[in-house]
Amino acid sequence: MSLVRAIEARNAQLLPGRRDESWRYSDLRGVLRAIPEASPEAPHPRTPAPLGDVEADHEIAVINGRSQTTTFRAAAGSSGALRLRIVSRADHTLHQGAFAIDIEDGANLTLIETYEGDGLAYVSDFSLAVSLGEGARLERIVLLDEPADAISISYSEIDLKPGARFAQTVIASGARLQRHETHVRHPGGGADVRLDGLYLLDGKRHADLTTVLAHVAPDGTTRQLTKGLAKDQARGVFQGRILVERGADRTDARMGHHALLLNDGAEIDAKPELEIYADEVSCAHGNTLGSLDEQALFYMRSRGLPEHEARALLMQAFIGEVVDRIEHEGGRKAVADWVAQRLEALA
Numbered sequence: 001m002s003l004v005r006a007i008e009a010r011n012a013q014l015l016p017g018r019r020d021e022s023w024r025y026s027d028l029r030g031v032l033r034a035i036p037e038a039s040p041e042a043p044h045p046r047t048p049a050p051l052g053d054v055e056a057d058h059e060i061a062v063i064n065g066r067s068q069t070t071t072f073r074a075a076a077g078s079s080g081a082l083r084l085r086i087v088s089r090a091d092h093t094l095h096q097g098a099f100a101i102d103i104e105d106g107a108n109l110t111l112i113e114t115y116e117g118d119g120l121a122y123v124s125d126f127s128l129a130v131s132l133g134e135g136a137r138l139e140r141i142v143l144l145d146e147p148a149d150a151i152s153i154s155y156s157e158i159d160l161k162p163g164a165r166f167a168q169t170v171i172a173s174g175a176r177l178q179r180h181e182t183h184v185r186h187p188g189g190g191a192d193v194r195l196d197g198l199y200l201l202d203g204k205r206h207a208d209l210t211t212v213l214a215h216v217a218p219d220g221t222t223r224q225l226t227k228g229l230a231k232d233q234a235r236g237v238f239q240g241r242i243l244v245e246r247g248a249d250r251t252d253a254r255m256g257h258h259a260l261l262l263n264d265g266a267e268i269d270a271k272p273e274l275e276i277y278a279d280e281v282s283c284a285h286g287n288t289l290g291s292l293d294e295q296a297l298f299y300m301r302s303r304g305l306p307e308h309e310a311r312a313l314l315m316q317a318f319i320g321e322v323v324d325r326i327e328h329e330g331g332r333k334a335v336a337d338w339v340a341q342r343l344e345a346l347a
Helices: 003-009 294-302 307-324 329-346
Strands: 058-063 071-076 079-088 094-103 106-115 123-132 137-145 151-160 165-172 179-188 192-201 206-215 221-230 235-244 252-261 266-275 283-291
Touching: 003 094, 003 123, 058 094, 071 079, 079 094, 079 123, 094 106, 094 137, 094 206, 106 123, 106 151, 106 221, 123 137, 137 179, 137 329, 151 165, 165 206, 165 329, 179 192, 192 206, 192 235, 192 307, 192 329, 206 221, 206 252, 221 235, 221 266, 221 307, 235 283, 252 266, 266 283, 294 307, 307 329
Parallel strands: 058 079, 071 094, 079 106, 094 123, 106 137, 123 151, 137 165, 151 179, 165 192, 179 206, 192 221, 206 235, 221 252, 235 266, 252 283
Antiparallel strands: none
16 A cells, blocks of 8 residues: 555655545545654553443454554354454554454354544554455444544455355544545355445544455345435545456345535535446446435424424434444444434534
């Protein structure tokens, strides 16, 4: 990645920017004019983890890029939950971290992954590598809840074996520039992928949800749904690319992105892509952008609901489908509670 090269060379001119096609809506070079000094070591946070109501069998914290371990293995046939906390406790400094998760054949893991900020204007760069064995299952619930002046870049590579199932839901509140990028290698062979996202933005926050998924063999399914809300001068970015390579026949892939602008100053950029080189496939994508239904808002207010509550209810109805698709009951409830609090700021 050019980000890694720029940090290693301490040369901000090597950072990706508008001329890089996959970064054209998230100009990292424009917001980071110089490479900051490295973040110091920091103690474990005393504050409870976001989505803390979700029970987990294991908890690992990566603080300013450092942790006691850099790998986690789910043994074949096992079942459990892992809480992975990516914590930034830094002011005007930069840190990088990396982690790997190996889910062996037939294992079932729920991953609660949170990005937390306790500092000012830091830069965080984190990468995650995940491998799923045959018949393995992973549900990944990701919450990006960071300060408005932070720059946070996260990158993940997901590699599946036939018969595996991977489900992901990313919830983003934005930052000065916040980008969550997921790359999935889909092996077909009955493997199933769900890639969902949700961004809830206000102020001048910027969130970029980028996904790249490659179907490389026959008989694979993918379902992708991303929804977003943007208010004030916030900017939401969705980039989703599904590639169906030669020979990946009988692929079934669906992608949808739908967003609401809550006022004229907000901005949403969307680039859904399908690239198909195989026959006998069933693929589709859709993209819509609008605003809150003024007639529905008027109707609800005429029935005595205050405008604030009416707007919150309409927004909840719009984004609720993404939350409802979370399969883990505890994770779904914790995300719903977090979203309800966030909607109070947007209503």
